[in-house]
Amino acid sequence: MNDISLDVPADLLLPESGTGPGIVLFQEIFGVTDYIRSRAQDLADLGYVVLVPHLYGRLGDPVVEEGGDGLPRAMALLEELDWQQAVEDGVAAVAALREHPSVEGGVGVLGFCFGGGMAFNVAAVARPAPDALVSYYGSALPNLLGLAPDVTTPSLHHFGDSDAYLPLATVRDIERAVTEGHDDVTVRVHPGGDHAFDNPSPMFHHAEASATAWEETTRWLESHLPVEAPATRR
Template sequence: MAEATTTVPLADGGMPAHLWLPPSGRGPGLLLLQEIFGVSTYIRDRARDLAALGYVVLAPELYWRLAATVDESRDDVLEQAMALVAQLDWEQTVGDAVAALDTLRARPEVEGGVGVVGFCFGGGVAFNVAAVAEVDALVAYYGSALPQLLGLAGRVRAPSLHHFGTADDYLPPETVEAIRAAVSGPEVELHLHEGAGHAFDNPSPEFVHERARAEAWEQTVDFLARRLPVR
């Protein structure tokens, strides 16, 4: 699936975004929200995976106001990313993501609903978006901001899927159980992946847990097929 560039119009400028169309050229929409590393090679690969399933995928550049990106060729990728994310205004970032959702929904290629998928930092943003905007499905991989967002849980009405690793230093078991208690309901699925740490879906050697990555992706594909089906 070829990648195209587009722009999300905002009151103070245009946010760059990346677009992937499915083989049919049409389908339900998925807003894909980045890790702290930005719209990286990994996020682009996942976007192509989702497009191959039949979805129109839009990944906005949430760092656009910072006039900087993470240079993946350097050794200090994590340090770069932490410095960038620390500069973001959370509410403004959520507002930008909601605008991207609206832009995606308005695209002529989108039919059959719109969902949101987020990884790590993007998982928290996705949860917040689902609390303040209408979405048809939410997938959050180890949403790092979720512990601070649980007051919004009652406002998330979309069918939701959450993934966590049992060896996650950022989201330890007691935190995950607090999240489970806050988000629980008949429309919510939460999976624990044994032995997996934070960012286990990221294929970088320092993060990836291959078994959890494969298992979680299979669960994600199944969830989307049920909750945001491609016609």
């Protein structure tokens, strides 16, 4: 079901109840892959109304396979992307989801890799701000830390301690920036996790880090963007 109007393609997933809080899910660098769609379904199964904007939609909406030469191709694709336009598309997605009749409660943002940085940037500029932010190893975060004072949304950040793209020293710099002056920020560093450890592709996946991070994410969302039991809804 997709009845949200945006300037880029978008997927809308409803929970079994038909209503719930909203989450805008931002893709990895590879596009809206089967992995991203599966995580969107996981969130819908938890009771959330999930919107997945296709941020490569203005580039023809490509999807790049993770294996082989996929990463260089995805990096080249990212070079073509107009970041600020993508941020505007992300902000529009948050606003549209807030207005959707199936959304009861707040609206959060969640992103993986490229999408983790995008979620952070959207949280900095969207007004009203998202009610929750979850960022998995946001690859753009080192270049976005000047926005940290503007991110007042409660947030959860996941990183791996073996990330070749975001070394631990960089992660600590990010942690200092995103926590300074903010009370409700949680940073988790997962042993053994490299970049994109939640992605199920064998070249990225770290089973323990992925499972632990997702369990923490679901608990954190229960606290910060709670799904009410159907009987308690108005």
